[in-house]
Amino acid sequence: MGKVLFWVVVILGAMIIARIVSQNKARKRTPPNPTTRPPRKKGGAEEMVRCAHCGIYLPRSEALMSNHHTWCSLEHAKRGPRN
Incomplete structure (x- = not known):
């Protein structure tokens, strides 16, 4: 039973790491959304x-x-x- 639990944890860990890596790659590939507001300039509010x-x-x-x-x-x- 201990070996099965170990492999389940290893497989879940590998799936989580793969998902994080794929999300980071997808985020770098897509251009920024043009409908969002541009970031504020340094210097504060108007x-x-x-x-x-x-x-x-x-x-x-x-x-x-x-x-x-x-x-x-x-x-x-x-x-x-x-x-």
């Missing part, structure tokens, strides 16, 4: 600004800047700041 009309926060690169205010959309820029 500065967030607040819309003067609705108060939502958005990245500075997506905001509209006009009359010393930031806006989330052209419509809110036309409406002006909320009091």
